[in-house]
Amino acid sequence: MKAEAQALKGHLDVLLLAALEGGPRHGYAVKEALREGSGGRFDLPTGTVYPALHRLEGAGLIAGSWSVVDGRRRRTYTLTAAGERRLHAERGTWHEFAAAVTALLEPGPWPATS
Amino acid sequence: MAGHQLIDDHLADLARRLPPDAVDELADGLLETWQCHRSAGLPPAEAARAAIAEFGSPAQITAAFVRQSPGRRAARLLLMTGPLVGVCWGAGLGVSRAWTWPAPVPVAAGFGLALLIVVAALAVAATSRRSYRRTRLAALGGAGLVVLDAAALAAVLLLAPAPVWPMLPAIPASLARIGLTLHALPRVLTDR
Numbered sequence: 290m291k292a293e294a295q296a297l298k299g300h301l302d303v304l305l306l307a308a309l310e311g312g313p314r315h316g317y318a319v320k321e322a323l324r325e326g327s328g329g330r331f332d333l334p335t336g337t338v339y340p341a342l343h344r345l346e347g348a349g350l351i352a353g354s355w356s357v358v359d360g361r362r363r364r365t366y367t368l369t370a371a372g373e374r375r376l377h378a379e380r381g382t383w384h385e386f387a388a389a390v391t392a393l394l395e396p397g398p399w400p401a402t403s
Numbered sequence: 404m405a406g407h408q409l410i411d412d413h414l415a416d417l418a419r420r421l422p423p424d425a426v427d428e429l430a431d432g433l434l435e436t437w438q439c440h441r442s443a444g445l446p447p448a449e450a451a452r453a454a455i456a457e458f459g460s461p462a463q464i465t466a467a468f469v470r471q472s473p474g475r476r477a478a479r480l481l482l483m484t485g486p487l488v489g490v491c492w493g494a495g496l497g498v499s500r501a502w503t504w505p506a507p508v509p510v511a512a513g514f515g516l517a518l519l520i521v522v523a524a525l526a527v528a529a530t531s532r533r534s535y536r537r538t539r540l541a542a543l544g545g546a547g548l549v550v551l552d553a554a555a556l557a558a559v560l561l562l563a564p565a566p567v568w569p570m571l572p573a574i575p576a577s578l579a580r581i582g583l584t585l586h587a588l589p590r591v592l593t594d595r
Contacts (some may be wrong), residue, residue: 299467317432332504335436340471347590359459362427388525 290342297331301341302350303379304331309351316342316364342366350375357363407451410437414449416461420595421468421535433458442473469531471595477587478528481580491573492555497539498569504562510545514554521547538595543593544585552577552584 297304306316308322320338323331345351350372353364368376393399410433416561418426436457440450458464524544531537556577577582 315429315431315435317435320432334463334467335432335457336429336459336464337467339425339432339464340468343425343468354535358431361431363431364424364428 292336298381302334302345303383305338305341305345306350306372306379307370309366313365314365315366319366334374345372355391372396407437408445409448409451409455410434413455413458413461417482418542420465425468429458429464461577465535466533469533469538470535472535472538472589473587474528474541475531477584477589477591478541480587481541481545481548481584482522482525482529484580484583485525488573488576489575494573495567495570495573499563499567502563504558506558506562514551517547518551521551539591539594542588543552543590545591548583549584549588552581 304323305319308319308326308327312401314322317335320333320335321336323333339401342351342353346366349369351366352373353366354363356363414426414430414433415427416555421429433454436454439451440453441447445453459467521544524540528538528541528544530559556574559567559574
């Protein structure tokens with residue numbers, strides 16, 4: 290899974306935002322959403338997901354709040370309006386990029402150069 | 404903690420390295436993971452080992468927190484902008500022949516020493532890889548930088564014998580850095 294974790298690095302922020310699009314989640318649930326949503330390919334060390342969430346919170350893209358569950362403190366994160374805007378923008382950029390790469394990787398003739 | 408001794412030991416190790424809020428959050432996630440493994444039928448010790456492996460080692464987790472810490476990020480930003488502000492001041496003071504201003508030598512020397520301490524504190528915070536405590540030195544460095552910028556601006560206003568046009572780029576540079584630092588400091592100071 291090392292190669293996937295490395296490839297994930299540049300896209301972690303937007304994937305974390307996407308994991309919160311469906312509603313509030315706590316850190317472990319976010320990590321599980323990434324793992325399950327990727328069919329097990331993106332299985333990050335859970336402990337390293339929390340600091341990334343803190344950074345997104347510091348940037349105002351998500352908001353965290355404390356509650357008490359089963360006698361222990363739990364921090365739950367929600368997408369902010371700024372986070373939703375960022376997710377929307379990043380999603381559009383990704384679709385364009387992926388479409389371009391897919392078009393180039395598909396078997397077929399490349400444009401002739403002079 | 405209502406988990407397993409292995410998990411308690413892991414959390415105790417993390418508590419020695421990270422802020423209390425971060426440890427509480429990790430504890431919740433770790434116990435949740437342990438319970439998931441227990442629900443899947445693993446015996447307690449095996450479930451604890453699986454949960455810990457899934458979470459990462461204390462060193463790995465701490466390094467991830469240090470990389471993303473507000474202190475380290477603020478220190479890096481201030482160190483990156485430092486040379487630009489320094490060049491503005493250096494050029495301005497040089498052209499204005501600042502050494503002819505009526506500033507007592509001990510005060511000027513104290514300013515230089517304080518600047519060295521501030522840069523050292525920021526450098527330690529910015530280069531920390533495994534120690535979260537070191538990233539907190541950014542608060543000291545940032546606060547010191549605000550005081551030094553304010554002192555430099557006051558010196559220009561009070562000590563310069565005449566309008567010092569060469570200082571014009573340095574003044575907005577320092578004001579901008581004060582604003583930047585005051586914006587970053589609360590997050591560093593409230594980081595728990």
